[in-house]
Amino acid sequence: MSHLPITLQQLNAMTQAAFTNALGGLFEHSPWIAEQTWLRRPFVSTTGLLEALNATLDQAPAEARLKLILAHPELTGRAAQRGELTAASAQEQTGAGLDQ
Numbered sequence: 001m002s003h004l005p006i007t008l009q010q011l012n013a014m015t016q017a018a019f020t021n022a023l024g025g026l027f028e029h030s031p032w033i034a035e036q037t038w039l040r041r042p043f044v045s046t047t048g049l050l051e052a053l054n055a056t057l058d059q060a061p062a063e064a065r066l067k068l069i070l071a072h073p074e075l076t077g078r079a080a081q082r083g084e085l086t087a088a089s090a091q092e093q094t095g096a097g098l099d100q
Helices: 008-013 016-023 032-040 046-058 062-071 078-082 087-095
Strands: none
Touching: 008 016, 008 046, 016 032, 032 046
């Protein structure tokens, strides 16, 4: 995955698989949100994209939303102690002072 900025035009033109690959990490271990949000294209703004991602999550069955919550590592749990957190989770914990 490239670390270069991706434009909305590029996102709108991506295949579902490429879109999911590009945005699948936005929600902890839940690429299904990006995968399903692809169906809501085209996005006319970054705000619209964020709203579409959130709408996908909001409209998901309760079981899917629960899996998302359960996929998030415990704030100071074993994954944190073993250094197995995603970069985003580690940054969240550091920002909250939970690594102290």
